Amino acid sequence: MKLIDWYILKRYLATFFVMLLMFIPIGIVIDVSEKINRILEYKVPFVQVAIYYGDFTIYFANMLFPIFLFLSVIWFTSKLANNTEIIAILSSGISYMRFLRPYIVGATLISILALLMGFFFVPKASKGFNDFRYTYLKRGADAETRQNVDVYKQISDNEYIYVSSFNYTSKVGVNFSLEEFKDNQMVSKISASVIKWNEKDSTYTLTNYNKRIVGKMEDKLESAPEKKFRFNFKPDDLTPTVYAAETMTLGELNKFIDKEKERGSGNINAYLVVKYKKYSIPISAFILTVIAVAVSSMKRRGGMGVNLALGIALAFTFIFFDKVFGTLAEKSSMSPFIAVWIPNFTFGILAIYLLRNARR
Structure with a gap:
């Protein structure tokens, strides 16, 4: 890789992880302010609280992963555009697709990380997160989590x-x-x-x-x-526990789904949605990266604020699509596979369209 590739890749990864480090403490502070009364009322041991917020960090980061990635790419790419660095790079003879290469490498690294997290670490964090809530914060409400x-x-x-x-x-x-x-x-x-x-x-x-x-x-x-x-x-x-599928690694989830199919479980679509999202969320890293670069690589009047506003709107639209179609798959006869992949497919078409305009 050339020097420019390392420069962009380091900015890509550094901005993403800085974005995580900025927003996760905010999420923890908001969560503490909401739950501190019950934690003190039930005299929850400090060790259990510390473990809970460790699980909360992983759970929260995974849940808002697309937004963090999208905003971080828009942020540092807009800075490159405002400093006319992108114009200088393209003027040197580098094509737009070649300029995009370090972004794709960065998206690949983030996707692999998201895939491993979804397969092994997020399920354990989800179990700890939900178990703490229903053991200490919602005593007597365990039935809410069960069909x-x-x-x-x-x-x-x-x-x-x-x-x-x-x-x-x-x-x-x-x-x-x-x-x-x-x-x-x-x-x-x-x-x-x-x-x-x-x-x-x-x-x-x-x-x-x-x-x-x-x-x-x-x-x-x-x-x-x-x-x-x-x-x-x-x-x-x-x-059966409603959130059971969220607490299992990929191997455990596959065995669980096979067992529930044999038993004729009515929750099978909800379990399949969880399984397919383990694959769809990492793929979304590529789509969101391309959209973010296409939106923010042009220098605009209004500067970075316009790009961030547009980016936030697109990111929350993606989350909205993801939640709506996931719920449809769980509550209707809609195929879970199709429902989970519709947001990626829709935003993939948008990414191609924006990329073509950006190349011009």
């Missing part, structure tokens, strides 16, 4: 469970049923108006218990006011 209504799951090759509602705090569910099939034919069904988990002996107590065994000539019926059972599923299967 506890109309849960239907496959727990083995031929067994299915259903519960209309389950309270994770009291470990009590309503309208429970367990169905067993063989060769696509139901062979037995257990039902109960109430199911309660007994933590001491890892059993369930069924109230208004009924069992029906399907026979060739006639069915066998069994009932009891109350009966204990030991099933091969846990309360977590009756109340």
Whole structure:
């Protein structure tokens, strides 16, 4: 690489990390101001608070990664343009695409970092971040993080469970049923108006218990006011954690998704969105870098302020697209893969258009 490449690359990486170091403390200060009363009220140990803000730093940086990258590129490229450095570079015979090369190298390095963070470090930080919130700051609100209504799951090759509602705090569910099939034919069904988990002996107590065994000539019926059972599923299967996918590494997430598909989980789209975003966010580094360079490499009236205003608008539009289509995939029949990649595809077209104009 030439001297000019090293010059731009160092500015690219340095500005990005300085931007992180500037905004993360602001995020921590705002978060502390919101939570300090509850931290003091619940007498949360200092060590736990320190660990939480370590996880918060990674979680916060990953969440706003596109904005930090976009603004940092616009910031230092606008300074190059205002100092007429870009005009001097292009006047020396270097083409615009050649001028763009160190930016692409920088985006590659940031993308690899984002990919590794998303695969291994962000999931652990997300788990620590959410566990702290629901252990110390939202006591008694754990049910908010769980799907506890109309849960239907496959727990083995031929067994299915259903519960209309389950309270994770009291470990009590309503309208429970367990169905067993063989060769696509139901062979037995257990039902109960109430199911309660007994933590001491890892059993369930069924109230208004009924069992029906399907026979060739006639069915066998069994009932009891109350009966204990030991099933091969846990309360977590009756109340899957909504943010579970965010706390898993890539390998764990792939196994989890395969298992949930076999069980017929209703949250499968939400898990797939998390998986696909691990790949789409690093790719967005290239798209946002090209857009930022194309927008800020021209010297404008109004200086850097105009470029920053335009950059902030585009960055938040990208975040808006990402959140809207992610929610659509989770709540509708829209393909998670398509939903996750629509923002990159849309802004990729915009990047090509702006790049062509900038080259002129």
